[in-house]
Amino acid sequence: MRMRAPLALTATAVLVAGGIAGAAEWSLPATQVSGDQPTSMTPAVVVDGSGIATALWAPDISLPGPIRASRFANGAWSAPQDVSAGGSLVTFPVATVDSSGVVTAVWAREQGSDYILQASRFSGGAWSAPVSLTPPGGIAGYSDLAVDAAGRVTAVWQRQVGTTMMVQSARFANGAWSAAQDIGIANTLPSSANPQVTVDGSGAATAVWMASALGHTTVQASRNSTGAWTVPQDISPTGGSDIAYPPQVVAAPSGTVTAMWHQSVVGGNEVRYAQYSGSNWSSSAVITGSTSAGTLYPQVVVDSSGVFTAAWSQGIGSGSSRVYAARLNGGTWSSPVPISTSGLNAETPK
Secondary structure, eight states: OOOOOOTEEESOOEEOOOOHHHOOOOOOOOOOOTTTTTTEEHHHEEOOOTTTEEEEEEEESOOOOEEEEEETTTTTTTTOEEEEEEESSSEEEEEEETOOOOOEEEEEEEEEEEEEEEEEEEETTTEEOOSSOOSSSSSEEEEEEOOTTOOOEEEEEEEEEETEEEEEEEEEETTTEEEOOOEEEEEEESOOOOEEEETTTOOOOOEEEHHHEEEEEEEEEEEEEESOOOOOESSSSTTTOEOOOOOOOEEETTEEEEEEEEEEEETTEEEEEEEEEETTTTEEEEEETTTBBTTTEEEEOTTTTTTEEEEEEEEEEEEEEEEEEEEEOOOOOOOOESOOOOOOOOOOOO
């Protein structure tokens, strides 16, 4: 199974800095939290409202073993705990934490020649027994999570069965996970959908992913505000040979959703975005000044007042790149400015 970890740490041990919450600077040296696991990879970290951090990681993708976790509280990291069972390959955990401090983690687990998606929750000082979100058969992975103010968790992932790639979802509410739902078909050939999900202040969820057809790749979106997902909608350009790459999505508390991706066009790549507000998606548009041969992997976040901030890698000639950023406050993006050090290559911001 081919999995993507766009910004994951690959190392012989997972290293973290102590004092995550409220620190003015990183403490040094870094602390090893992964214990005796021979090779630890692809960490995920979440921090709750009280400053308690939870880190999860997987063993090397070629080594059977459990997903493990460590917690930072009272100034120290705990000993690693097994979150999943050992004996099979496990990959790429993702996590989210709700307002009461309950952590939800999801990962893919090998089952024969297939991969299923599993989930566990940390509450009351312990991790729950893993629950399978997908049935046997097919290859599930590329998962993402979002949690709303009521503590309901929405998970999305891609699952390949034969030559069909589906985007699926499940929701944790009232103490249990729902059955998996199909959101859409990403394509009919083996490929990657890279689904992402966000929730707004009302609890409405928005999922975005890549869909391939007719020689080009588009970004599609679906919304769930009533318990059912809407029919997928293309939100990136659909003509010609343009290719849209893995999207990101974030929702302001007011409900405005911004989806963002980089798109290949004649002359290079560009950062494009589309917004959902009210009841419709806007036409996608380019962040002016983002076009270059090396424009890649935009990330987008939003603050409590609804100001969106984007960052991406951008080529500056001679094979070099810097990280640029822009902000959307109101209806216009600011001019992109470099935020990485001049003279040094910088890529894939997070």
